[in-house]
Amino acid sequence: MKAGCRVKICGITNIEDAKLSAGEGADYIGVVIEVSYSPRSQTVKSAEPIFANAPVPAVALVHEMQPDRLTELVTCLKPFAVQFLSQDGAAMAGQLKKIAPGMEIWQSLFLPASGDSSSAFDCGTMLKQVEQCKEAGVDAVVLDTAAVINGVVRFGGTGTTGRWDQAAQVVADSTLPAFLAGGIKPENVREAVESVRPYGIDLCSGVELHTGIKSLAKLRSLMEEVQKAGGINKC
Numbered sequence: 001m002k003a004g005c006r007v008k009i010c011g012i013t014n015i016e017d018a019k020l021s022a023g024e025g026a027d028y029i030g031v032v033i034e035v036s037y038s039p040r041s042q043t044v045k046s047a048e049p050i051f052a053n054a055p056v057p058a059v060a061l062v063h064e065m066q067p068d069r070l071t072e073l074v075t076c077l078k079p080f081a082v083q084f085l086s087q088d089g090a091a092m093a094g095q096l097k098k099i100a101p102g103m104e105i106w107q108s109l110f111l112p113a114s115g116d117s118s119s120a121f122d123c124g125t126m127l128k129q130v131e132q133c134k135e136a137g138v139d140a141v142v143l144d145t146a147a148v149i150n151g152v153v154r155f156g157g158t159g160t161t162g163r164w165d166q167a168a169q170v171v172a173d174s175t176l177p178a179f180l181a182g183g184i185k186p187e188n189v190r191e192a193v194e195s196v197r198p199y200g201i202d203l204c205s206g207v208e209l210h211t212g213i214k215s216l217a218k219l220r221s222l223m224e225e226v227q228k229a230g231g232i233n234k235c
């Protein structure tokens with residue numbers, strides 16, 4: 001098993017970027033599927049070539065997708081995992097694992113943005129959520145940051161860092177592998193990894209040339225910085 005911090009490159013919109021990310025060392029790629037507020041969103045149909053040819057495990061991200069559509073997605077794309085941005089991963093896990101045994105279920109959980117000291121956060125409550133997810137068959141959680149952009153709440157892909165002190169508390173006692181997401185980029189990834197010690201990191205806008213297109217130079221620089229991060233991450 002890999003010892004260091006896993007890396008998931010998300011918001012992939014084309015197979016070239018999937019291959020670029022994997023070639024630079026990504027462990028997973030993520031594709032946002034039919035999420036209205038994402039500028040990187042793909043349809044099940046347009047995502048087919050990415051999932052069919054992905055060189056590393058590919059994760060399908062969904063938000064409040066109807067169960068019938070979810071079944072179609074799983075049948076067509078055969079993702080390594082479905083990641084729920086809305087809080088329905090635990091409720092859907094049992095049903096999805098019946099139709100796709102072996103497929104993982106990931107659940108995004110949202111922390112306040114850094115600098116936001118007014119939003120209530122209770123580590124114990126989040127750890128209970130993690131435990132409930134685990135009992136329901138969820139395999140991993142992604143600690144991300146939600147933010148209001150142009151008047152719309154976006155659950156991910158915001159480029160906004162979260163409260164890493166709070167993320168570190170959750171990671172330390174999480175009973176599931178926990179990824180850290182939100183505003184991670186080459187310039188801050190070392191601090192993110194060394195201060196939170198997540199199982200993995202998950203990022204999107206920090207390695208883009210422009211929205212929806214990845215940058216080779218930024219991916220390379222990110223991976224170099226991840227390699228430099230010292231210490232042992234949570235397995």
Ligand SMILES: O=C(O)c1ccccc1NCC(=O)[C@H](O)[C@H](O)COP(=O)(O)O
Nearest residue numbers: 010011038156157159182183203204205
């Ligand atoms: O990437 C998007 O456009 C996106 C939009 C809506 C929900 C999720 C989205 N991306 C999912 C991810 O897992 C991102 O990697 C994660 O949210 C972090 O994004 P970023 O802050 O841009 O690194």
